Amino acid sequence: AQSVTQLGSHVSVSEGALVLLRCNYSSSVPPYLFWYVQYPNQGLQLLLKYTSAATLVKGINGFEAEFKKSETSFHLTKPSAHMSDAAEYFCAVSDQWSGNTGKLIFGQGTTLQVKP
């Protein structure tokens, strides 16, 4: 069975500081991995995805994530936080099995607070 663990339900950084949101996954088959952002009372927006190509994935709004199989991790980073980055972030895993319906397993979410 697949699972996702996001370490830290709440992360606070100062504007301009490095953002690091942690995600570890468990999967018995090669995974697809996703990071989504959710602003209050809105749906989810895809930040980036790993689909077994390059292990360093660049996404929108300056975010990137690195797939590390040995560590079963897919941490999200951004060099310099902006006030507009304050939101809820979700890591999710799916699998590459050909019969998969595309079901996503979500982590618990991490609230990013950006202080001026």
Next chain:
Amino acid sequence: GAVVSQHPSWVICKSGTSVKIECRSLDFQATTMFWYRQFPKQSLMLMATSNEGSKATYEQGVEKDKFLINHASLTLSTLTVTSAHPEDSSFYICSASEVTFPNEQFFGPGTRLTVL
């Protein structure tokens, strides 16, 4: 591209009434649609997966007679909350995937349901 809409964005209803929420893929054909429920400050909980023209597959613990899902076309799925009660109040989010890459889901903006 890959836009998913939901209607209504919010609804208030009386206890005992039924409410229908629509989810549409605007610029692609959605072979699979997913319905999620999200409680405040929590992650998304998958309720059911539906494929066009077939019966929905419900997750364990989700009452199929209470949450009726219809996926009549490749661009429209509906969720009907029957005989709604205050405990059904929640944020409902749909997502859709297409056949070219079934593992990526495109999310709608969500529907806030309040049952009085």
